[in-house]
Amino acid sequence: xxxxxxxxxxxxxxxxxxxxxxxxxxxxxxxxxxxxxxxxxxxxxxxxxxxxxxxxxxxxxxxxxxxxxxxxxxxxxxxxxxxxxxxxxxxxxxxxxxxxxxxxxxxxxxxxxx
Amino acid sequence: xxxxxxxxxxxxxxxxxxxxxxxxxxxxxxxxxxxxxxxxxxxxxxxxxxxxxxxxxxxxxxxxxxxxxxxxxxxxxxxxxxxxxxxxxxxxxxxxxxxxxxxxxxxxx
Numbered sequence: 111x112x113x114x115x116x117x118x119x120x121x122x123x124x125x126x127x128x129x130x131x132x133x134x135x136x137x138x139x140x141x142x143x144x145x146x147x148x149x150x151x152x153x154x155x156x157x158x159x160x161x162x163x164x165x166x167x168x169x170x171x172x173x174x175x176x177x178x179x180x181x182x183x184x185x186x187x188x189x190x191x192x193x194x195x196x197x198x199x200x201x202x203x204x205x206x207x208x209x210x211x212x213x214x215x216x217x218x219x220x221x222x223x224x
Numbered sequence: 225x226x227x228x229x230x231x232x233x234x235x236x237x238x239x240x241x242x243x244x245x246x247x248x249x250x251x252x253x254x255x256x257x258x259x260x261x262x263x264x265x266x267x268x269x270x271x272x273x274x275x276x277x278x279x280x281x282x283x284x285x286x287x288x289x290x291x292x293x294x295x296x297x298x299x300x301x302x303x304x305x306x307x308x309x310x311x312x313x314x315x316x317x318x319x320x321x322x323x324x325x326x327x328x329x330x331x332x333x
Contacts, residue, residue, distance in 0.1 A: 114266070150232065152323040153267075153311070166320075200266065210255035210274065210315040215266035 113137045116201050116216035123191065124224055131186040131219045133201030140206045142184040143213065144176060147198040159184065160207040191223045226250045228324035230312050235330045236302055244297045244310050244327045252317020258286050258297045259311040261326065267311055270297070299329075307331045 114135045123129050135142065144156040158166035159178040173195075175187040184201055198218045204211040227249045236242040248256070255274040259267040273279055273288035273295060285298040297310055312324040 150325055152228065152325045153313075155321070208319050210257075210272070210319060212257070212269045212272065213321070215268070217264075217266045 113214050114201060114203055114216035116199075116219055118219055119217065120220045120222075122222045122224060123188070125191055125193070127191075128187070128189040130188065131199055131201075131221075133184040133186075133216055135182055135184075135201075135203040135214070135216075137203055137214060139203040139214070140181055141204045141211075142178060142181070143202040143204075144184065144186050145200040145202065147200055147218070153200070157186075158207060165207060188221075191221075193223050196221055196223045226316065226322045228312055228314060228322055230310075230324040230327045232325070233328045233330065235332060236299075238302055238304060238331055238333050240302050241298065241300050242302060242329065244299075244312075244329065246295045246297070246312035246324055248293050248295070248312070248314045248322070248324075250314050250316045250322055253290060254315040254317065254319055256286075256288055256295050257313045257315070257321070258295075259313065260308050261311060262308045270310075302331050304331050304333070 117132045141160045143158050146154040155168050156170045157176040162178050173190050177185040200218045201216040202213040204213045230246045257272050258270040260270050261267040271286040278287045283300045288295045309326040309328045311326045313321045
């Protein structure tokens, strides 16, 4: 399944580093999402973009900065992260927001903050 | 607050049947999703229920009772490849997806 791709798949970074996660969807969808997945916890929605406009930010710390240059690409810029930010970061897309549409997920980036 | 409850882990035998339950308390309801997630992989869509009743899709079926805030995923003729986590998610009145923590299903030969 290559509908939603994410790079890198694994990332180890120090607390003073700056890095970016990339997501690309090839499904013609208009909405894209960033989720954080920690062990034994529900998926945490971080950001939602609909038609390249950010529609939701669930009180995410400013050390996470999203960017959506077009409807196919989504980035998550990371800086001065904390060890508790270590998790699997999943990107998803759907046809649009505002309806109960199925979301298609990428394989995730496993992030470790040292 | 909004809450989705599902068992943390279940074990079943190859060839058998298993039922994974999900109960929810959300502000409004616009449908319930089940996703499957193999270790190290992306969650993939299994089913969507918005009306009461049973939806069957091959070996997998999903049931919904809106009055009880309850759903289950039924897996028949279990295969080893069904070992995965199963995520329940409810769409609330704002069409926001509220996720459960997932049920890890272990299949034994």
